[in-house]
Amino acid sequence: MNYSLMPERREGPGDPMPKSPSPLEEGGGPRRPDTGSPDKDSLLKRMRKVDPKQAERYRQRTGE
Amino acid sequence: MLNRIFGLETEYGLLIHEDRPDHSPTWFAHQIRDHLFQVQRRGLLDLHHRGHDEPPGNGGFLTNGGRVYLDMGHLEYASPECHSLSDVVASDRAGDLLIQQAIEALGVSDHVSLIKNNIDHETDATFGSHENYLVSRRFPFSRRGLAPLLTFLVTRQIFTGAGRVGAARPQDAWIQMDRLIVPRTAVGARGGVNLPFQISQRSDYIVNDFFEWVQHNRAIVNTRDEPLADPNEYRRIHLLLGDSNMAEYATALKLGTTGLVLQLIEEGLAPQGLEIDEPVEALQEISQDQERNWLIRLQSQRTISALDIQEQFLDCGIRHCQGQDEETDWVLAQWASVLQDLRGDYQKLVGRVDWASKLWLLECFRESERLDWGDPLLKSLDLEYHNLNHAKGLYYGLLEEGRVPRLTTDALIQMAMDQAPKNTRAYGRSALVRHLLGSGEAMDSDRSGTPEGLFPAYVINWSIFQVRGRAPFPMPDPFRTYLDDVRAHLEPIIV
Numbered sequence A: 001m002n003y004s005l006m007p008e009r010r011e012g013p014g015d016p017m018p019k020s021p022s023p024l025e026e027g028g029g030p031r032r033p034d035t036g037s038p039d040k041d042s043l044l045k046r047m048r049k050v051d052p053k054q055a056e057r058y059r060q061r062t063g064e
Numbered sequence B: 001m002l003n004r005i006f007g008l009e010t011e012y013g014l015l016i017h018e019d020r021p022d023h024s025p026t027w028f029a030h031q032i033r034d035h036l037f038q039v040q041r042r043g044l045l046d047l048h049h050r051g052h053d054e055p056p057g058n059g060g061f062l063t064n065g066g067r068v069y070l071d072m073g074h075l076e077y078a079s080p081e082c083h084s085l086s087d088v089v090a091s092d093r094a095g096d097l098l099i100q101q102a103i104e105a106l107g108v109s110d111h112v113s114l115i116k117n118n119i120d121h122e123t124d125a126t127f128g129s130h131e132n133y134l135v136s137r138r139f140p141f142s143r144r145g146l147a148p149l150l151t152f153l154v155t156r157q158i159f160t161g162a163g164r165v166g167a168a169r170p171q172d173a174w175i176q177m178d179r180l181i182v183p184r185t186a187v188g189a190r191g192g193v194n195l196p197f198q199i200s201q202r203s204d205y206i207v208n209d210f211f212e213w214v215q216h217n218r219a220i221v222n223t224r225d226e227p228l229a230d231p232n233e234y235r236r237i238h239l240l241l242g243d244s245n246m247a248e249y250a251t252a253l254k255l256g257t258t259g260l261v262l263q264l265i266e267e268g269l270a271p272q273g274l275e276i277d278e279p280v281e282a283l284q285e286i287s288q289d290q291e292r293n294w295l296i297r298l299q300s301q302r303t304i305s306a307l308d309i310q311e312q313f314l315d316c317g318i319r320h321c322q323g324q325d326e327e328t329d330w331v332l333a334q335w336a337s338v339l340q341d342l343r344g345d346y347q348k349l350v351g352r353v354d355w356a357s358k359l360w361l362l363e364c365f366r367e368s369e370r371l372d373w374g375d376p377l378l379k380s381l382d383l384e385y386h387n388l389n390h391a392k393g394l395y396y397g398l399l400e401e402g403r404v405p406r407l408t409t410d411a412l413i414q415m416a417m418d419q420a421p422k423n424t425r426a427y428g429r430s431a432l433v434r435h436l437l438g439s440g441e442a443m444d445s446d447r448s449g450t451p452e453g454l455f456p457a458y459v460i461n462w463s464i465f466q467v468r469g470r471a472p473f474p475m476p477d478p479f480r481t482y483l484d485d486v487r488a489h490l491e492p493i494i495v
Helices: A007-011 A040-048 B025-039 B085-105 B147-160 B248-266 B279-288 B306-321 B326-342 B354-369 B377-385 B394-400 B410-418 B425-438 B441-445 B483-493
Strands: B006-011 B013-016 B043-045 B059-062 B067-071 B074-078 B112-115 B129-136 B174-177 B180-183 B208-211 B219-222 B234-239 B295-297 B303-305 B458-460 B464-467
Touching (some): B006 B085, B025 B043, B025 B085, B059 B425, B074 B085, B085 B112, B147 B248, B147 B279, B147 B306, B219 B279, B248 B326, B303 B306, B354 B377, B425 B464, B425 B483
Antiparallel strands (some): B006 B129, B013 B112, B043 B059, B059 B067, B129 B234
16 A cells, blocks of 8 residues: 555654555465365355345435 | 556445335435444535535545545445555445444444445346546547547456346346447347346446436446546546446456556557447447357457457557556456456456356355245345445455455555545545544534535535635645645644
């Protein structure tokens, strides 16, 4: 994040921000995920808790 | 990224978990907004009419330089101006967290869910995720000059789409054919409840290539000329065709690739000869293609896949932009990686591309529960992917499993809830909001109103503000912080 890199940071409110992990650093930003399947059991458990009728209850207006 | 200011505007949905709720989503949106401004004191409510649908008190600027407001009954968050992808990702997620935490603080999180999506499967309502890119006024903003952008935008959904179950009902799905806007079914396109899954949420609702409105006749490129900056220097490219992304990676790649394509166009280096024969039709056909061949016809009558088109833009980006800065190189590398993986099993994209994550989750559930695509439960699971409650949302389930790459950190998101990027105009605005909050001017934000005939205590807009008794303070350059000037301007009234 560029917050901490800017010369004006000393004038800003609050503490200087820590530097964000660089996308290019090892262990930092995005990396290609393992191609194996995530743990399906815990995800299936989460999905089984979903209210099956919630899509009917959503009832949103068109926005913009 | 070079010479680029990014911003995101997100309209949220509110799901009320009751059969016959006492209050509407809009009622809850008012409660959440009031809690943010009046209890948590996250910012200053507007005291002036910003527009016919934005009366005083409808919303306001935050200490992080962004805005929260109500738009057509939806809670909306606009990020502060950001000069890097890292900042815009953190600032966008900061908006999610601000609203989610307000719901929890109000004690209603058990029966109200904050949903970051763009459609209602039942009512066919749609609401937006708008992208903003600052470009030079010299940008070739003509039908011819924008042709490469149109081609890029129609095809980028293969990695930016958030996916959805089904399609908009045919009567609400219109497309442009030969300059006429016609029902999609009239040209034999597939649509409606029989479509199992498509890769984009918004593509069904885009009916024009270029147009200036946002609420009707939505276009691939919104042509409203509202730079929110010096109109002699800048233009704001305002896009409303994209989906709200849950994956930080997808958000960064969407903004990063689009930013690079705008740079290529500005510099006259974009690929040529790729004009799509019917761009609106192609947008919907790509989204709905169940085989994911993503073939489209060009004006030259050549047939080409969306992947091949994206490869041409990527090659052009590598030739002309590689090495210009760290973020550009990250975008080019990840763009190449995603396009390569899209040529194989979509499961390789799980965690990085939202439609792939959602499709994989739905397929797992269908297999486990032996459901067919017509089961209405799948629409509820589709919604749950976008639930911003970390304990419930399906995206956060994937994140918990460690399979979603992060581009920012929770600590930086927390910080971005309160602080502005320190290298854009948002920083000076943030200082203004803090000083007015600290000086008691915020007390004037009571919507009982300003005495008739008096200038309100403050008027704040994106590119200018005025404090009562002081001259207007223009902020026409989004790349400047204006911090010292803002402080000097306010000094006599700073407590």
